[in-house]
Every structure is written in structure tokens, then in C-alpha cells.
Amino acid sequence: MEHKKINKVIVAGGGTAGWMAAASLAKLLGKTLDISLIESDDIPTVGVGEATIPTMLTLHELLGINEREFVAEVNGTFKLGISFENWRDVDQDYIHSFGFTGKDCWAAGFQHFWLKGQQLGIAKDFGEYCGELIAARQNKFAVTPKNGLNYAYHIDAGRYAAYLRKLAEQHGAKRIEGKIVEVGLNSDSGDIESLTLASGQVVEGDLFIDCSGFRGLLIEQALHTGYDDWSHWLPCDSAIAVQTESLAAPIPYTRSIARGAGWQWRIPLQSRVGNGLVFCSRYLSDDDAKQLLLDNLEGAPINEPRVIKFRTGTRRKHWNKNCIALGLSSGFIEPLESTSIHLIQRGITRLMQMFPYDGIRKPDVAEFNAQMDAEIVNIRDFIILHYHVTNRDDTPFWRFCRAMDIPDTLRHRIELFKQTGRVFKGPNELFGENSWTQVMLGQGLLPEQYHPIVNMMSDDELSAFLRGIDQTVTNQVRQLPSHQQFIDHYCKSSAG
Numbered sequence: 360m361e362h363k364k365i366n367k368v369i370v371a372g373g374g375t376a377g378w379m380a381a382a383s384l385a386k387l388l389g390k391t392l393d394i395s396l397i398e399s400d401d402i403p404t405v406g407v408g409e410a411t412i413p414t415m416l417t418l419h420e421l422l423g424i425n426e427r428e429f430v431a432e433v434n435g436t437f438k439l440g441i442s443f444e445n446w447r448d449v450d451q452d453y454i455h456s457f458g459f460t461g462k463d464c465w466a467a468g469f470q471h472f473w474l475k476g477q478q479l480g481i482a483k484d485f486g487e488y489c490g491e492l493i494a495a496r497q498n499k500f501a502v503t504p505k506n507g508l509n510y511a512y513h514i515d516a517g518r519y520a521a522y523l524r525k526l527a528e529q530h531g532a533k534r535i536e537g538k539i540v541e542v543g544l545n546s547d548s549g550d551i552e553s554l555t556l557a558s559g560q561v562v563e564g565d566l567f568i569d570c571s572g573f574r575g576l577l578i579e580q581a582l583h584t585g586y587d588d589w590s591h592w593l594p595c596d597s598a599i600a601v602q603t604e605s606l607a608a609p610i611p612y613t614r615s616i617a618r619g620a621g622w623q624w625r626i627p628l629q630s631r632v633g634n635g636l637v638f639c640s641r642y643l644s645d646d647d648a649k650q651l652l653l654d655n656l657e658g659a660p661i662n663e664p665r666v667i668k669f670r671t672g673t674r675r676k677h678w679n680k681n682c683i684a685l686g687l688s689s690g691f692i693e694p695l696e697s698t699s700i701h702l703i704q705r706g707i708t709r710l711m712q713m714f715p716y717d718g719i720r721k722p723d724v725a726e727f728n729a730q731m732d733a734e735i736v737n738i739r740d741f742i743i744l745h746y747h748v749t750n751r752d753d754t755p756f757w758r759f760c761r762a763m764d765i766p767d768t769l770r771h772r773i774e775l776f777k778q779t780g781r782v783f784k785g786p787n788e789l790f791g792e793n794s795w796t797q798v799m800l801g802q803g804l805l806p807e808q809y810h811p812i813v814n815m816m817s818d819d820e821l822s823a824f825l826r827g828i829d830q831t832v833t834n835q836v837r838q839l840p841s842h843q844q845f846i847d848h849y850c851k852s853s854a855g
Contacts, residue, residue: 362718369564373398376686377570378523385530399538409633410697411511430850433514436609439495445617448750453801457509458491467810474809495612499839542581550681569688578684585675593671600635603658608843620756629852642756677731737788740769748802780806
């Protein structure tokens with residue numbers, strides 16, 4: 360069987376997904392490929408993915424991005440985690456931080472030692488043993504070379520796309536202005552052969568990357584790949600986004616504030632704040648949602664609120680024939696844990712690891728799709744956890760979430776933790792043991808027992824062990840400057 364060599368890569372769509380793909384391929388594989396990106400000035404991007412997670416640092420390292428320059432350019436701030444407010448119950452808050460809490464042993468995670476400490480009355484709150492969480496709470500931050508904090512960024516998504524465009528074009532990627540009006544398929548293989556623009560220009564390629572957003576212009580409209588709808592588990596289907604003026608120094612974490620039929624985000628940049636309300640239209644109208652958001656803003660709006668409609672779920676194949684879907688065209692899990700940009704990055708990284716230079720082969724496609732599916736299901740379950748394990752029953756929305764059926768994979772994790780305190784991370788999973796533990800404890804799920812290996816310590820030894828971790832965290836955070844001081848020194852933006 361003949362395999363067609365891949366020379367020309369066409370990225371359909373710009374925004375964060377498109378330019379991240381073009382920049383990565385051009386910088387890391389570009390000497391052997393012809394890379395073009397098609398986008399239209401007339402088609403706006405969603406552009407509200409302003410919170411990230413620490414995996415972004417890995418891609419930036421591969422791309423040789425200078426952090427100070429990047430953060431200044433995207434009006435960025437630093438992020439140590441997410442504050443979940445009113446999720447467990449009204450007026451009950453916790454932080455899911457990026458750090459590692461306490462110290463594990465070979466047989467049991469730190470939560471087991473903490474659980475016994477709680478029973479003995481000698482342990483502080485679980486989060487007190489995590490440097491990132493305490494630094495977030497105290498509004499402190501620094502990038503340090505040794506024993507530093509795990510962190511991510513808050514960014515202006517539009518500026519980030521522009522920054523990546525510059526990088527992509529420096530390494531040979533070409534931008535083609537135009538609106539795609541037709542997708543040409545090969546009559547024999549069904550592969551995509553060309554894209555026709557409104558101007559009449561025909562752009563041919565060997566491999567196509569669909570970054571066309573929710574429309575899925577290539578992966579769905581042309582290739583009819585299919586979509587698995589997850590709205591029965593993740594019922595929010597709408598968002599309203601608006602930017603506001605800053606009233607105070609930026610905090611080093613994202614705020615996620617649960618409301619009666621969804622949740623509100625606050626993402627601080629250097630010169631403004633990104634805000635939004637994610638909600639379920641079955642329980643809240645667009646007009647009422649807009650009013651709820653406007654009533655709960657800090658600072659004057661600087662643009663008109665806009666409504667974004669979505670359907671949670673995933674494309675049945677992320678790689679179909681000679682098309683790879685990235686970003687919103689591949690599916691959408693709501694932004695609660697800031698995973699959208701991460702999934703774009705993972706798709707790009709996997710594509711580069713399995714790049715079909717000598718032609719597309721079925722085992723590569725199958726492996727790519729299996730890895731993407733496994734990671735997305737893990738993220739899906741983690742998001743559902745926040746809604747389902749809650750004490751809230753004050754509105755119809757929260758009563759639905761508490762009572763809804765959940766995937767068997769999530770039910771197993773919840774029961775394992777509830778009955779034994781155990782958490783395990785599988786291959787290709789984004790969220791590790793500490794993330795699951797922080798959120799399950801934060802949402803009010805307390806294990807019924809701890810691992811008996813903890814009893815190898817005497818009560819005095821356990822007390823000294825916990826006290827030592829507490830002192831280490833306290834000393835680490837004490838030495839940090841404020842978040843604003845660090846930004847002023849390290850990466851001050853000129854953005855107005």
C-alpha cells in the first residue's frame with residue numbers, strides 16, 4: 360500500500376489553537392515542512408481562555424520562549440491554583456493548588472498521615488502543608504531556580520495568539536488571509552485535498568489541522584466524524600464573558616465562584632480582569648445570567664458582555680483520515696480547571712511525536728486517538744467531581760448535580776477514596792493524586808480509614824513529621840515577595 364509523504368501542512372483557523380500549532384510545527388519541525396495557516400479577519404475567535412496550568416511551561420521550554428518577555432507581552436500574571444468558593448456549600452471555600460501537599464511514603468500518600476493527625480487533633484487543614492497554596496493565600500510569588508513553586512499563567516488570549524503568530528512566522532510559517540467556503544475531498548480515499556477560500560483561491564495540502572472552533576469545519580462538517588455529547592454529566596451550556604478595570608493588585612490564582620446555576624470566573628491580568636459566568640440555560644436565561652454577572656463584578660466593564668453557547672463533549676476521533684482537530688473543533692470540556700490550552704498542547708505534542716512524514720498509518724492514528732481519549736476522559740471525570748460531590752441543595756441546578764448519574768470511572772475513584780483514602784494516577788492522565796485529593800477533601804469527601812502503615816509512627820513522631828512540613832512551607836513562603844512586587848521587577852507589561 361502506498362503512503363503519501365507529508366510535505367504541506369495547512370492549519371485551518373487562527374486563535375490560540377491555530378497559532379500554537381503553527382508555531383510549534385514551524386519551530387520544531389519546520390525545516391522539513393511547508394506550513395501555512397488560513398484565517399479570516401472577519402471571523403472572531405472565542406478568545407477567553409485566559410487561565411492556564413503548569414504544563415504550558417513545558418511547551419514554552421521546547422519553543423525557546425523567554426518567560427519575562429512572554430509574560431510582559433501577554434499582560435500576564437502568575438497562577439498558583441484555583442480558589443473554589445461556594446462549591447462544597449455556600450460560604451465554604453478551598454484552593455486546588457498546583458503544588459504537592461506534604462510528603463508521601465512508598466505505600467501511602469500524605470493524606471493518610473494527615474487523616475490520622477486529624478483524628479488525634481494535631482493536624483492543621485490539609486492545604487496548610489502545601490507551599491503553593493499558602494503563597495496563593497498570602498498573595499506572594501516568585502520564580503526561583505531551586506525548590507521553586509509550581510505555577511502557570513493568566514494571559515490575554517488575543518495577545519498570546521499574536522505572540523505565537525510572530526514566532527511561527529519567524530520560523531517560516533505563512534499566513535493566508537481568507538474565509539474557507541469549501542472543503543475539497545478526494546473521491547477515492549475521502550481525504551481532504553484542498554480548501555477553497557471566498558476569494559476563489561484554492562489551498563492544497565497533505566495534512567490539515569482543524570482549528571476552526573466549535574464549527575469543526577473540517578473534522579465534522581467535511582468528514583462527519585461524530586460527537587459524543589456529555590451534557591448529561593456537564594449540564595452547563597452557556598457562558599458570558601466581560602472584561603473589567605482592575606481595582607487592586609492581581610492575586611496569583613484564579614477565582615471560581617459557584618452561583619445558583621453555574622459558576623463565575625475572575626482572572627486577574629496586569630492591567631485588567633477577565634470575568635465570566637458559566638451557566639446552564641435550563642435553569643437561567645441569558646438575560647438573567649448577564650444581570651447576575653454584572654451585579655457581581657468588581658470594577659467597571661471595559662467591553663460589552665458577550666454570550667458564548669457550547670455543548671460539552673468530545674469528537675469521536677481527534678485524528679480522522681488526514682485531519683487532526685485541535686482546540687474547540689476537537690470538543691469542549693468547560694473551563695473549570697483551565698484545561699483547554701493544555702489539550703491543544705497535548706494534541707500538538709502527540710502529533711509531533713507521531714508525525715507521519717512518510718504517510719499516514721493506521722496504528723499512529725489509533726494510538727493518537729486512544730491517548731487523547733484517555734486524557735480527556737480523566738479531565739471530564741475530574742470536572743464532574745466538582746459538581747457531583749457537594750453539600751449544596753439550595754437550587755434546582757445543584758440538586759440535579761448531586762443526584763445525577765455519573766460515569767463508572769468516576770464512581771470507582773470516589774468510592775475508592777471514600778472507603779480507603781487511596782488515589783492512583785493512570786497513564787496519560789493529567790490530574791494526579793494530589794489534585795484528586797485536594798478537590799475530594801475540598802468538596803467534603805472524607806475517607807473512612809487511613810493506611811495502616813501510618814501506625815508505624817508513634818503519635819509523637821507523627822506530630823513532629825507534620826510540624827516539620829509546616830515549618831518548611833512557612834519558611835519557603837516567608838522569603839517570597841508579593842505577587843505585584845515580583846511582576847514589577849520581572850515582567851511588567853506596557854499594556855494599557
